[in-house]
Amino acid sequence: DRFNLIWENGDVNLRVYEMPDAIRRNLVEFTTRSARPYAPPASPHDGSDARWQHQRDAIASFLKAKNGILEMATGTGKTRTALTIADELRQRGLVDTAIVAAYGTDLLDQWHKELVRRTTMPVFRAYERYHEAQSFLNDPEGALLLTSRQALADILPKLRSNAYRKALLICDEVHGMGSPSLVASLSGRLKPFAYRLGLSATPEREYDGDGNRFIEDEIGPVIFEFNLKDAIRKGILCGFDYIELEYEFSDDDRAAIRQAIRRYHAKVRSGDAPAIEALYQDIARIRKLSKEKIPPFSTYVHAHPEVLQRSLIFVETAEYGLLVQDILMDLHIDFHTYYGDDDRINLSRFARGELDCLITCHRISEGIDIRSVNNIVLFASARARLETVQRLGRCLRIDPDHPEKRATVIDFIRVDHENEDDPTGELSADEERRDWFRDLAATRRV
Structure with a gap:
């Protein structure tokens, strides 16, 4: 597997080029008449480096798949891995524009800090008090847009069609992309990106088949996993x-539970049954608010x-x-x-x-x-x-x-x-x- 990964140009740390026939003939002649001039190198045992092998494996998985989700536990380097992928795709000439979508000002500000530190691309912002989307859209080549995921529905239709052919979309906390409002506004809008990368510690939305199908159809399936147990074991x-x-x-809590269940069954009998998830939410809220x-x-x-x-x-x-x-x-x-x-x-x-x-x-x-x-x-x-x-x-x-x-x-x-x-x-x-x-x-x- 390791050899095939390298041979197919899937390793982030090296390139594989076609060898001219003349050089190939010379090498064959040299190796058949000469002994190895050095001892085989020992395998490295750098413990600190080995801890992060999962990032290299995640990068290789994405470069091979081109689209999909990295399911990596919080704190294991999702952002670093995504930015390394972006840099690698740029160096290979496969990507010349990128959009990073996330939710919440705190998280977007954190992304901006990392982008400024780790990429040479000019970074435009489109969230909260930043209104730089149009500047990015005027000339997206060689640039990166950091935006709230809610703003994608307004931005993507304005992105010139030829830009998608060499564009990377990164969706952080990708499970949030499956909300009903985003499913309605973004269906068919994400697939045109040549490369689509989702990041999440928990990509699946429980009780939301439509949201999960949208994420898999538009961004891709989970292509790499590194969970909490893996991360704790590795330190x-x-x-x-x-x-x-x-x-x-309390008695009041139990009465509230009984009332929620009776209310749900009454609606079922009247032919106006809500989704069972509504009852889940009512009971869960009573449990969460118990004094x-x-x-x-x-x-x-x-x-x-x-x-x-x-x-x-x-x-x-x-x-x-x-x-x-x-x-x-x-x-x-x-x-x-x-x-x-x-x-x-x-x-x-x-x-x-x-x-x-x-x-x-x-x-x-x-x-x-x-x-x-x-x-x-x-x-x-x-x-x-x-x-x-x-x-x-x-x-x-x-x-x-x-x-x-x-x-x-x-x-x-x-x-x-x-x-x-x-x-x-x-x-x-x-x-x-x-x-x-x-x-x-x-x-x-x-």
Whole structure:
């Protein structure tokens, strides 16, 4: 396989050229009458280099496939791998323009920082306060556009048709490309790109067949995988301890569950049945907002306040966050919230170490690189693995200042759901997630 990869010009580190017949004849003559003038070189054993072999393998997979998704765990170098692919395609003369699409100002700003540092192409931006798309469209050759994925529907129809023949599209957190609005506005718009690269730790959208089909049709299938266990074993991500805090529903929680199920069945009987996913969401929200998680959390952090140092606390709503804030204030923890754009300064303060703890909803589930995060608290976790994996990735990045880092994950497990009417299976979601976390937490570096 290695020989075929090199022979077919698929290795990023070398080129294969056709050899002129005259040189070939001379080499054949030389090798048949001369002994090897040197001993075979020893195989290198550079451990630090070997850790990143997965990036070289991912690059080779994409160069061979030309389109597809690299499913790589958070913190294993997706951005670096994508930029190396872009550079390689440019050097080979296969690409002379590129578009990078991502979601969220924080992640786009992070991409811009890497692009400016690692590419010689002029970088135009089309998101938030940046309105440089037209400058890119005027002369896309040799240039790169960094844009929000929502803006693609407006930008791509204006890109001259001949530019697609040597163009690369990079979609970060590619699972987000399957949202209904993007499926409707971008169907048929992505296929014209000569090269289409998707990046994600969790590319599949659970309960969304249409979104998954769109991603595979327009961008491609998963062509390379490197998961969390692989990364922990190689020492690319740190290991973690898993803390399970048990709770039971209150009477109000149980009444809300029964009401949600009755409401769904009533609509079914009336012939106005919503998708079963609507019931999933209703039950999940009740589970995420249960106030019964607060007492065991308070007890645990009063006994172990160190877990709140360099921590991210994920809650479902800002209102729920207020319940958590009371506990942090009682412990004199230096914290702030990070819910909306007006709080972005707090992310920067946390990254600089000026805050010990950040309370957030969904804002930093994806993509943001803060290596000094030690611990996460999951008051709100979806049954689908996607968001949980993203959040776990926030605390598993290796911190150069603390090479022996071991993270902590605090989770909440409901233990009183037996013998309940649950057509969705949502009420057992905590236990399913617990089993997954236990298995992953047992992974050790080899």
